[in-house]
Amino acid sequence: MNSKIKVIIPAFNEAQSIPLVIKAIPSIVDEIIVVSNNSTDDTEINAKNAGATVLAEQQKGYGYACLKGMDYISKLEIKPDIIVFLDGDYSDYPEELTKIVQPILEENMDFVVGARTKELREAGSMTTPQTFGNWLATSLMTLFFRSKFTDLGPFRAIKYHKLLDLKMEDKTYGWTVEMQLKALKQNLNYREIPVNYRNRIGVSKVSGTIKGAIFAGVKILIWIFKYSFK
Template structure:
C-alpha cells in the first residue's frame, strides 16, 4: 500500500528559498506544510504560491513551528504514514526525500536521519561550530546510549505513530536532539542515510550568529545530560 507522506517545513524569513524547496519535493508527497514562524518577509506568500499549506506560528522557535505542524496533522481526518521534517533554506536536496524514506518503506525502520556526511557536503555549508556541535552531541549519545548516530541533521523521516509516541516538547533549538534521544530511550529502530548538503540561501538564524550557536549548544547538551542521568 502506498504510504501517505506529509512534510513539515519550519520557516523564518525564507522568502528566497522556500519556493525552491517545495518545487523540488517528489510529486508523491501528499501534503507540504510550511509553518511560517513569525517571518517579516514574503515567506508566507511564496510558500502559498508554491502550493504548500501554510500555517502561522507567532511564537518564535524551531520546536514551536514543528509542534504547530504536528498539531495540524493531528486534526486531519486522514493521517500520514510518514512525517518528514525539512528546513526551508534549500541547504538539503528535497528530491532526496525518496532515498530518505526508503528504509521505512522497504525495511520497516521507524526513524531515519539524513546524515550530512563530509564527502557529500559543499565547502562552507556547515560552520565549524556546527561540525563540532554535531560531533560532540553524537559522541555523547554513543558514550551514554551506544547510539550509532553521526549527525543531528534536520532532514529526517519518522513513522507518524512513532512520532506521536515520542511526545515531543522542545520549543526551540533542542528539537532534533530531543527526537533522537527519545528514539533511543523508546528503542525505536533507526538508521542514517547519507545526504548531499549545500550552502543555504540567506544567513542561518542559529549557526550564523554567536548567540544562536551558544544557545543551541547549551540546549543540545542539556537534553543529552537530562536523559543520560534519568
C-alpha cells in the same frame, strides 16, 4: 496501498528559498506544510503560491514551528503514515526525500536521519561550531546510549505513530537532539542515510549568529545529560 507522506517545513524569512524547496520535493508526498515562524518577508505568500499548506506560528523557535505542524496534522481526518521534517533554506536536497523514506517503506524502519557526511557537504555549508556541536552531541550519545548517530541533521523521516509516542516538547534549538534521544530511549529501529548538503540561501538564524550557536549548543547538552541520568 501507498503510504501517505506529509512534510513539515519550519521557515523564518525564507521567501527566496522556499519556492525552490517546495518545487524540488518529490510527488510521492501527499502534502507540504510550511510553518511560517513569525516571518516578516514574503515567505508565506511564496509558499502558498508554490502549492504548500501555510500555517503561522508567532512564537519564535524551531520546535514551536514543528509542533504547530504536528498540531495541524493531528486534527486531520486521515492521518499520514510518515512525517518528513525539512528545512526551508534550500541547504538540503529535497529530491533526496525518496532516499530518506525508503528504509521506512521497504525495511520497516521507524526513524531515518539524513546524515550530512563530510564528503557530501559543500565547502562552507556547515560552520565550525555546527561541526563541533554535531561531533560532541553524537559522541555523547554513543557514550551514554551506544548510539550509531553521527549527525543531528534536520532532514529526517519518522513513522507518524512513532512520532506521537515520542511526546516531543522542545520549543527551540533542542528539537532534533530530543527526537534522537527519545528514539534511542524507546528503542526505535533507526538508520542514517548520507545526504548532500549545500550552502543555504540567506543567513542562518542559528549557526549564523554567536547567540544562536551558543544557545543551540547549551540546549543540546541539556537534553543529553537530562536523558543520561534518567
